Amino acid sequence: MNRRVVHLSSAHPAEDTRIFVKECRTLAAAGYDTHIVISTAHGYEKDGVKFHALAQRPGRFYRMCVKPLHAYRAVRALAPDVLHVHEPDLLPLAWLFARRGVHVIYDSHEDLPRQIPYKDWIPAPLRGPIARIVEWFEDGICRSLAGVVAATPHIADRFYKAGVNAVCVANFPNLSELAMPAGESWDAREKSVAYIGTISVERGVNELLQAAKIADVKIHIAGFPHPAALGETLKSAHERGEIVYHGAISRDAVLDLMRTLRGGIVCFHPLPNHVDAQPNKLFEYMSAGLPVIASHFPLWREIIEKSGCGICVDPNKPRAIAEAxxxxxxxxxxxxxxxxxxxxxxxxxxxxxxxADILLAFYRDILKEAV
Known part of the structure; x- marks a missing residue:
């Protein structure tokens, strides 16, 4: 009988790139009975993965306090061999299932303790103590789990040093996207570049707007603005002819956009959770054959210089971005x-x-399966 795997998320979209497109489809293709319990309007099946709906309601209290109770009932009904959770607020639930004999994996997408000092909704004097408590809490629970799948080497190393069975499974693009229809010939492409992804001050939107003016280029910007009010600023810049603002667009539209331009920008500010991250868009620009303009963080510089695929700049200097x-x-x-x-x-x-090979090997090791 095929081993049953349940992925659980309280905050990600139903067809999240890491959770569904990469991890769950990989597991289903390898023969696992694969399920996702996640926020969606109704249950359905796609690419061999079965979706189970969690109620969608706004508010941090609901997500952190009420939703885990609904999630617990849904997971218990599925009786998984492996439970793979994707948010830190689900760790108490993960611990409960581990106590029941389930093989539990925590997927650490981000280094949460390093993020807390930059959470504006937490009073400044409390951020340091809360960050230390969160790290103690994460490490303690994860030592009782089957293991941690980390999105970056930095996060994996942090857990490994805490005595946790950890492995890095990075968010690199699917090779299938390299086989996408060819883009415009280079000469036919628009003389412009794009930023695609979540749009925020921390991710350099203000510097991009200034760089667009300095370089005299209408940068294409696509994605969800955070906060939402930032969208009005971008719409105004679009109406003035300073940028081309697309808003949030589909995955297919993203690929279409990248086929028609000449570069991709990922100039995040030097925050701890950025410096040690491996941003999806960096590799997606590379997979689309676009030269990259990126922040000069050591990890990013190593990737870009080793590949010879772009230019690293100081993300706080609009003129440096414009010159690139x-x-x-x-x-x-x-x-x-x-x-x-x-x-x-x-x-x-x-x-x-x-x-994918690393992920499957980790599962086999946890379940003591032969290759």
């Missing part, structure tokens, strides 16, 4: 070569197929 944009747009041969080198690096190293 102008270089890419004014040096066609070099920009195209950067894009090709980035795509080759994804094909050889930075792809989900390599990470």
């Amino acid at each position: 944009i102008r270089y890419i747009l004014d040096h066609d041969w070099d920009a195209k070569a950067m894009g090709e080198r980035g795509q080759n690096a994804v094909r050889e190293r930075y792809n989900w197929e390599v990470q």
